[in-house]
Amino acid sequence: MLIWKGKKYICPVEVTMDIIGKKWKVLILWHLNESTKRFSELKEVVPGISQKMLAQQLKEMEEDGIIKKTIYPEIPPKVEYSVTEFGKTLFPLLKSMNTWAETYLTERGDYSGDLCNKKC
Template identity: 45%
Template sequence: MKKSYCPIDTFINVVKGKRKGTIILHLYQGDKRYSELVKLLPDISERMLTKQLKELETDGIINRTVFPEVPPRVEYSLTKLGREIHPVLKGMFKGGILFEKSIDGFEE
């Protein structure tokens, strides 16, 4: 995580990326295994999902827990910081719905 000139830019730089916000919103509802996240996010490749998960872990937003089993089981969960940013992402979600409605209004 790198500081920007403005805290808004710092926040956006951390959560921007292919479906990072959606990943955080899903993990807010509970810990998820990698295979669950693959099913919840069918519009991105597994390679991209892995990349986004690693970036979120590096930025301290999510935890990755590997269980010593055969085959290995991996679960992802939100850190305290990840849970704290949830209200902001939820607000962005609601804002996105407003924008989508306005786009639909222009298309009619």
């Protein structure tokens, strides 16, 4: 057993799921992998997420050290989000998850729409 942030875990996979397993985090990371984005750009590419939820998810990911928030001293303020070097280590995992899902859906043949890596 291990303890992280005051919570008990049976194995490290549980920690990973706590960090990226919430509904929107993987999609946010997937889109930040493409490029640095502003809040409004993320809101646009992650359909269905509320402003409050996006702000919360970004804050949690920043606290966990997988994304970085850069505030530029401009008027109006300019804020950008990017993936940290450590956060980039998640992308082989995310790509594997994407490949697995494509294979799963293709094998089952019970999906509709296009399998497109960019839109997620």
